[in-house]
Amino acid sequence: MRGAGGAAGSSPGAGTFRADFTASLVVFLVAVPLCVGVAVASGVPAELGLITGIVGGLVTGLLPGSSLQVSGPAAGLTVLVYEAVQEYGVAALGVIVLVSGLLQLAMGALGLGRWFRAISLAVVQGMLAGIGLVLIAGQLYALADAKAPSSGLDKIFGIPELIGDVAGSSDSLTAVAIGVGTILVLVFWPRFRQGAKVLPAPLAAVALATIATVSFDLPVARVEVKGLLEAIQPPGLDQVTQMAEVGVIGTILAFTLIASAESLFSAAAVDRLHDGPRTDYDKELMAQGAGNAVCGALGALPMTAVIVRSSANVFAGAKTKLSRILHGVWLLVFAVLFPSALGIIPVATLAGVLVHAGWKLIPTKELLPLWRERRGEAIILIVTAGAIVITNMFEGVIIGLLMSVAKTAWETSHVHIDVKGRDDAEDQPIKVRVLGNATFLRLPKLLDELESLPRERVVELDLRGLRHVDHACEMALATWTERHNAVVRHAETADEDTKVPA
Known part of the structure; x- marks a missing residue:
């Protein structure tokens, strides 16, 4: 299925404006639960996810690069953000994201954007699979209103104990039922095409779970709300001095490389969905950098281009970048006028959304054919994913890249x-x-x-x-x-x- 694409800078006519306006509403409805869910899973206030979504629409959406791609907080960075917050605190997140954004701006200005297309696909798929596994493992605890262990291995090895705890607690069973119900709605809602056209699956799942929770006054944890202005935490002098730490530098590099790679791979995927202008990778990298620099200055989450929102934008009939700018406007209106609406959303339903998102990050359909046809690539994918689970995001990706380079060197050494x-x-x-x-x-x-x-x-x-x-x-x-x-x-x-x- 292909959507028509228009020139990014042209003034839209009545038909084009109508299409972009409608598409912006669809993207907004998809973005709200994902922005909030990613923030909660990252261990930061829910409002910070909305701020990143707003910046993705109003700043990155306004800049040249990719006309129909939509940016915001992504599930792919959740694990890395959570680790950074646990290690250095929420206050340090802003300076990490700010410097990452400045690095992206510099790389785009130096023409390095197109080089990200040279990264091994097996490493990228392994990175996403590892993120998906850790994300699922962590959100299983949130699904039961339980506290997750810190490391990826502890999360996985702690699942049997979690099952035992859930079985002995009626409140935990209620939360799990809400989360599992959310996942089922996400899986089956798209099959009802008429309903899916009116209400996107993520919003339908969160809305139904929230209605059930409020109607029956279920004893489950709800999203904590602080207010938009209270959630903003610009980096201070203390956070700037933390940049001298080796761990912070490694985290900044990980944020920069992973966010850039994910955005530019997403751009390549979105380009295949429409017939409009192709992405300028260097300009898109600079647009992502500008957005992350603003997010960092506000102390918000890092952003990437998000394939879920981007594909929803294309399939909803968007013609120009006006649709993604308007989606940022709707997020801003929602965050300012209806912040209390977040406080009635059960945490378990957001965990269900992210479990579903984590599963979609794992290339289950591609792995078996890849194993048959290119076993070396499949091994790199599996090792990268496993290394991320065992160690952390940055070290896992480095291991995958080194394996990819070694494999290429071996194959070319005939x-x-x-x-x-x-x-x-x-x-x-x-x-x-x-x-x-x-x-x-x-x-x-x-x-x-x-x-x-x-x-x-x-x-x-x-x-x-x-x-x-x-x-x-x-x-x-x-x-x-x-x-x-x-x-x-x-x-x-x-x-x-x-x-x-x-």
């Missing part, structure tokens, strides 16, 4: 040895020609093949057929040849010395 003269007379040298790309990764294979040559024959090694040879490989081959021939010549000299004169 080397072949052509041996001539093996069956010639013993006083004739064996001529060995090495072809292809010789790197240290293939050095054991090369040396094994050379060692299999007759030890009593001189070897002439020809490296002119190599397209590439690294220093380690060149030195090792030269050293082997020199030592081998030295041994042969020494043996020949010894034989001459031991001959008895006739």
Whole structure:
């Protein structure tokens, strides 16, 4: 299905305005539960998620880059934000996001946006899968109104104990029923096409769960509301000084790289959904950077382009970027006029929304075909996801990238040895020609093949057929040849010395 795309900067006519206005309402209805849910799961006030959504519409939405892509707080960064908040506090979040935004602006200005397309897809899918697993594991606790352990492994290993606690508590069972009901609505609501056109599945699920909770006065935890202005926490001098810490620097780099990669991969996916102008990756990276810089100055959550909101925008018939700007306006109106509406939403239903979102981050359909066709890529995906669960987001992605580079280096290091003269007379040298790309990764294979040559024959090694040879490989081959021939010549000299004169 493809939506029509219009020029990002053209003045919309009546038909275009009507389409953008309608699409903006659809995106707004999708964005509200996701903004609030991501904020709660990140361990920050719910209003901060709305602030990021507002900035995504009014700031990033106004800038050039991608005309129909919509930005806001994303489930993909939830785990990283939660870890940062637990480690450094909510107050430090602003400076981390601010510096990340400035780095994105710099990278876009330097023309680095298009290079993000060179990141291994297996690493990106593994990153999203790892995020999804940790997100699901953490939200299972929120689903039961229980406190989640801090690390990914503890969350997973603590699930059996959680099940036992839930089974013995009627209040926990009630919360789980609300959360599971939310997931079921999210799964089955889109099948009712007429209803889905009127009310997006996330809003329908949250609305039904909230109505049930209020109607029956169910004993479940509700979202805490502080108010929009009270939630804003601009970074201060104390937070700026934290930037000297190694951990904070690593977190900033993780925010920058992951948010940039997720946004630009989302842009590529959204471009396939419509026939309008293609994304300018450098400008889009700068737009994301500007949005994150503003979010950081307000102490809000980091933003990325979000495929759920973006696809809803396209399928709702959006023509220009006006739709995403208006969606930011509606979020602002809602946050200012109806903040108390957030206080009646059960936490369990937001957990259900994020469990569903986490599951969609895991490439369940692609994994088996990938395993059959490109097993190396599948292994990188699985290892990256597992490393994120075991360690943390940043280290897991680094492990995945290193594996991807090693795999590429291994696959491009094709080397072949052509041996001539093996069956010639013993006083004739064996001529060995090495072809292809010789790197240290293939050095054991090369040396094994050379060692299999007759030890009593001189070897002439020809490296002119190599397209590439690294220093380690060149030195090792030269050293082997020199030592081998030295041994042969020494043996020949010894034989001459031991001959008895006739």
